Amino acid sequence: MQIASPLINELQCGERLNHAIEHGRRGEFALLLAMLSQDARDMAQFTLGEEGTVDAKLRRQFELPPAQTLVADVADDSLVNNGGEFHELGLRGFALQQALKPEALVTRGPISVTMLDALNNTDPLCKSRYLEPQHPALPEIPHFNDRLSGQLALAQRMAQA
Known part of the structure; x- marks a missing residue:
């Protein structure tokens, strides 16, 4: 089962955590906690809000062009x-x-092969952070045999020319 967007902090759960504690549903409470991000920077109290990143604030303050x-x-x-x-x-x-x-x-x-290997071994939240909205899905890495046959076909075309 694929989730539409991963849970990042407890604000996305709304009242579900409170209701799970109130009604004694330990399984639901444990599942919701397990789905939250493990990174402390994702907690609600550490979000930057409307200002954006530090780099964006400094660029606005000093009127710098885009990098x-x-x-x-x-x-x-x-x-x-x-x-x-x-x-x-x-x-x-x-x-x-x-x-x-x-x-x-x-x-x-857009993405190097070594980074694709690393992203395939990470959680969905980490993938979505790296890929950003402009790259919604990971491209497929061709199998070794497909690469080999492609190189062989290229070598044969070069030999004929």
Whole structure:
């Protein structure tokens, strides 16, 4: 059975914890406690509220632009490539374009293979935190035989060309 969203803190349970204690339903109470996050930072008293993260507060306070993206997804349509400006306008044109629209430091797929292995061994709350709303499901890792057959087919196509 898949749950729609994992329980994070006791505020999401509402009155269910109180009713379970009041009516002596120890099993339901234990189940609700087991479903809560084990991380102390998720407790209701430690939430930041409306302000957001410390980084966002500092950016607003000092009126800083958004941070340069460190890793870009290859499949993303909004990928910035300033290589053409370097060839057309030279180093100064490239530097100007990089200042206006900086490209990411590293361009690769959305999730590395080692991180996928780690995420497959974590709880759903940890997965949802890492993946964020823009990546709702984990991509499937191809089986070793599928990778091997794909490489063999690529090698045969390269040999024919």
